[in-house]
Amino acid sequence: MDIWGLSGEDIPEKERRILEAAIKIFSEKGYSASTTSEIAKSAGVAEGTIFRYFKTKKDILRGILIHAVNILSGRLVIDSLEKIMTRLEEKDLRTVLKQILVDRLKLADSLFPMVRVLLTEALYHEDVREALYQNIVVRALTIAEKFHREMVQKGMMRDDIDHVMLLRAIMANVAALVAQRKIFEGKIEVNDMGKEIDTMIDVLMYGIAKQTGEDKKG
Amino acid sequence: MDIWGLSGEDIPEKERRILEAAIKIFSEKGYSASTTSEIAKSAGVAEGTIFRYFKTKKDILRGILIHAVNILSGRLVIDSLEKIMTRLEEKDLRTVLKQILVDRLKLADSLFPMVRVLLTEALYHEDVREALYQNIVVRALTIAEKFHREMVQKGMMRDDIDHVMLLRAIMANVAALVAQRKIFEGKIEVNDMGKEIDTMIDVLMYGIAKQTGEDKKG
């Protein structure tokens, strides 16, 4: 279990410990409300040690954000998404969507602390948004466009919506499900997660309006 | 133009000025990174005056959050939503959805600074989430259930999805559109907002899958 997504990389042991501790503390209290002494204690190092690896407190945050964007834009997100979407072969739309959803939900669970820090900073700082946009949104849009084109070609997806709408619709639903699970966990009762995802895909594919034809539930 | 939603209410002039300034500052830099002296300067009062109206800095935030929840759960959100949803009469689903969407988008625009503060706090504090849930989610779910029941009765909406899914699908799409406009404003080009909303409603109603029947675009 690599909760933080900081394994593998060639980061010095101590620096990694500090970053992991910082993600934990920042994610619990927010950046400004967190203190360097707290991070030091949590990382099991002296406060001075922190400043051997990071010039300032802001630098720790920068380190986390760069990492978060790398993880999110790297193999853990885009690559696996691309893999699912390009290895379409004979799979139908429902199967592909379910793969994407289950994949993304697992990811969102494991990366949640990091994403919370990233999300908060993105809410307040244009440069973070710009990095997010360039590294994730642009790439995701490219993949979505390709996916859409192939699915239209196979006659499985509408051709009268563009890929921006498509990506937004999918991501909005994933985000809503994650938000419901993470923000209002336990409050909105969910009987069965598998069934929940199936229903969501159904709504995503066929909408909320009453269908007159009998072409659903393929 | 009442950007903050603090008009009408019976709040002393000075207190309102302080709250408005605090919303502005908190929304720009986040609660912890904002200072009381900054708020005082922006409100045009002495720093000491703030503490005649609010015992602590946390109390200012509390005041804002209470206000935000009141506004969001009060006439500006739930009431207008209820009005649209209950005065269905002969309107079709598309018209109703469009009314809801346009309504909510205008609202999100005007209340954005307040919502940003609320959202950030909700990300980090369980009690804020609880207040949001009890005052907004529960009430919205009640309205959604009623709306769904009536729409099913009219044969305009699917009866095999529950109202939780319905509300989530609608809110997710609204949130995604707002997020795109506010967070990535200008980055993702949008040709025409009216057309954008129409397409979104279409996707919401009929989904992304290719339809075989010819019952769309009613």
Added chain:
DNA sequence: CTTGATAATGAGTGATTACTCACTTATTAT
């Protein structure tokens, strides 16, 4: 105008915080 009460002020204060640096400990080379 005088008086009493209330509202507003901003210099001052104790607490907290990010960051430094003189010193200690660990590691490596010879």
Added chain:
DNA sequence: ATAATAAGTGAGTAATCACTCATTATCAAG
């Protein structure tokens, strides 16, 4: 074993911040 270098430490510091309070301004009533 010893020297040289690097890594780690934590008490100390200057700056900042939320909050206080003695003083001043504003206002109302007689």
